[in-house]
Amino acid sequence: MSFESANEVPPIIETHALTRDFKKTRAVDSLDLSIRPGELFGLVGPDGAGKTTTLRLLAGLLNITSGSAKVAGYDLARQPEAIKRKIGYMAQQFNLYGELSVLENLSFFADLYDVEVSELRERTERLLAFAGLTEFKDRRAAQLSGGMQKKLALACTLIHQPEILLLDEPTTGVDPISRREFWDILTDLNLAGTTIVVSTPYMDEADRCLRVGLMYEGRMVVCADPQQIRARIEGELIELRPDDWQAACALIESLPGVLEVQTYGNLLHVLVDSADKRLPEIETALRKHGLTYRGVRRVTPRMEEAFISLIRRLEVD
Numbered sequence: 512m513s514f515e516s517a518n519e520v521p522p523i524i525e526t527h528a529l530t531r532d533f534k535k536t537r538a539v540d541s542l543d544l545s546i547r548p549g550e551l552f553g554l555v556g557p558d559g560a561g562k563t564t565t566l567r568l569l570a571g572l573l574n575i576t577s578g579s580a581k582v583a584g585y586d587l588a589r590q591p592e593a594i595k596r597k598i599g600y601m602a603q604q605f606n607l608y609g610e611l612s613v614l615e616n617l618s619f620f621a622d623l624y625d626v627e628v629s630e631l632r633e634r635t636e637r638l639l640a641f642a643g644l645t646e647f648k649d650r651r652a653a654q655l656s657g658g659m660q661k662k663l664a665l666a667c668t669l670i671h672q673p674e675i676l677l678l679d680e681p682t683t684g685v686d687p688i689s690r691r692e693f694w695d696i697l698t699d700l701n702l703a704g705t706t707i708v709v710s711t712p713y714m715d716e717a718d719r720c721l722r723v724g725l726m727y728e729g730r731m732v733v734c735a736d737p738q739q740i741r742a743r744i745e746g747e748l749i750e751l752r753p754d755d756w757q758a759a760c761a762l763i764e765s766l767p768g769v770l771e772v773q774t775y776g777n778l779l780h781v782l783v784d785s786a787d788k789r790l791p792e793i794e795t796a797l798r799k800h801g802l803t804y805r806g807v808r809r810v811t812p813r814m815e816e817a818f819i820s821l822i823r824r825l826e827v828d
Contacts (some may be wrong), residue, residue: 512626513591513667514567519827520547520548522545522546522548522580523546523547523549523550523583523675523694523706524544524545524546524569524580524581524582524583524675524706524708525544525545525546525580525581525815526542526543526544526545526569526577526578526579526580526581526587527543527578527579527580528541528542528543528577528578529541529542529543529544529565529575529577529578529579529580529672530542530575530576530577530683531564531568531573531575531576532576532634534756536786537729538561538564539561539564539565539568539729540561540729540730540818541578542565542729542730542731543729543731544563544565544724544731544734545676546578546706546708547610547706548674548704548706549701549704549705549706550706550707550721550722551698551700551701551706551707551709551721552699552706552707552708552709552721552723552724553708553709553710553711553716553717553719553720553722553724554709554710554724554726555710555712555714555717555723555725555726555823556725556726556727557727557730557803559727559728560726560727560728560729561726561728561730562679562680562710562726563603563710564729565701565710565726566600566677566678566679566708566710566712567600568580568587568679569582569587569598569617569708570594570598570600571587571591571592571598572591572597572675573589573593573781574588574749575587578614582594582597582598582675582676583597583632584597585597585659586765588630588819596624596671596673596674597673597674597675598674598675598676598677598772599668599671599676599677600668600672600677600679600756600780601664601665601668601676601677601678601679601681602679603679603680603681603683604669605660605661605664605667606740607652607660607663607664607667608652608702609651609653610651610652610653610726611649611651611652612647612648612649612651612652613639613644613647613648613650613655613663614639614676614702615647615654615711616637616646616663616667616767617627617639617663617666617667617670618631618635618637618654619667620636620667620670620740621635621666621670621673621820624670624671625671626670626671628684631816634670635670635700636674638666638669638670639666641666641699642662642666642696642809643662643692644659644662644663644666644667646705646746647659651675656689656728657684657685657686657689658685658686658688658689658690658692658693659689660726661681661690661693662689662693662696662697663681664681665678665681665696668672669700673705674705675684675705675706675707675708676697676705676706676707676708676709677708677709678707678708678709678710679710680710681709682694682711682713682716683712688690690713690716694716694719697745698719705770712738714747714813714814714815714818715813715814715815716752717814717818718737718813718814720737722734722735722736723735723736723737723740723814725740725818725821727822727825732821733821734806734823740814740817740818740821741812741814741816741817743817743820743821744757744772744782744812744816744817744820745770745771745820746770746782746783746784746785747783747784747785747786747809747811748780748781748782748786748809748811748812748816749780749782749783749786749789749790749806749807749808749809749810750778750779750781750807750808750809750810751763751778751779751780751781751793751804751806752778752779752796752804752805752806752807752817753777753779753802753803753804753805754803754804754805755802755803756774756777756778756779758800759779759797759802759804760772760774760800762777762796762797762800763781763793763796765788766789766793766796767791767792767801768788768789768792769781769783769789769793770782770783770784773816773819773820780810780816781793782816782820790807793807794807
């Protein structure tokens with residue numbers, strides 16, 4: 512992204528050809544990234560795409576192999592310790608202390624970040640209320656539900672009031688209600704001006720971001736807002752619920768005008784050149800071959816279909 516206007520706010524995170532190697536493996540490959548202050552930015556990609564390594568680089572936890580990066584005005588290679596005061600980094604497995612209470616965990620992380628004693632009580636009370644943990648403040652962390660542990664981990668990450676949050680798949684493994692509550696908290700933080708970079712395996716979460724970066728084999732292959740990414744899908748989408756999805760998939764893939772078939776359990780999502788033309792043809796073909804189904808309809812593509820389609824194209828190329 513270029514910043515042509517002299518009055519435009521410069522990026523709070525900016526990388527140029529950022530690269531990280533682990534022996535013979537290139538985990539992040541020439542990454543160019545520009546994130547504006549106050550942006551909610553999502554990182555998606557298959558396992559091994561480089562998302563975690565990217566976040567750890569931005570957090571100053573890994574050395575750069577080549578390239579450059581600036582975070583909050585600090586050079587990532589020369590000033591990694593200064594960066595850590597400006598960011599809150601939450602790893603996939605955040606190390607809470609199970610034998611300590613919620614309040615004791617917050618106090619511990621406040622000590623790590625040298626939070627002034629005079630500010631600790633107010634910050635702690637505010638974060639407990641913010642995360643919905645006030646009534647559980649004396650409960651041991653190990654006795655909290657998975658969703659509560661995630662919210663406590665976020666509260667510990669926020670205790671030093673960072674400008675930037677770097678969150679690595681923060682809602683993996685928690686129930687849908689806890690996921691929604693966690694994202695409500697992130698949305699409030701973002702509306703208050705916090706810059707958030709979050710990696711996620713959930714496409715509905717990616718849809719909540721202002722922009723999304725799709726990583727593949729260490730490279731950023733697409734970076735745009737969710738609507739623009741969905742618009743990259745070729746064709747129109749038909750949803751089909753066949754009784755024998757394997758036979759139906761094999762048949763539909765051979766039909767004219769079918770661009771791609773994606774499976775979601777016993778659901779088939781069929782990308783076609785024209786839904787109006789191909790939907791009746793698909794129904795006719797299924798009946799001809801004795802394949803029954805419980806529903807077929809035209810639907811609007813989601814981030815999930817776009818993500819799978821883009822990855823498939825990359826793998827073919």
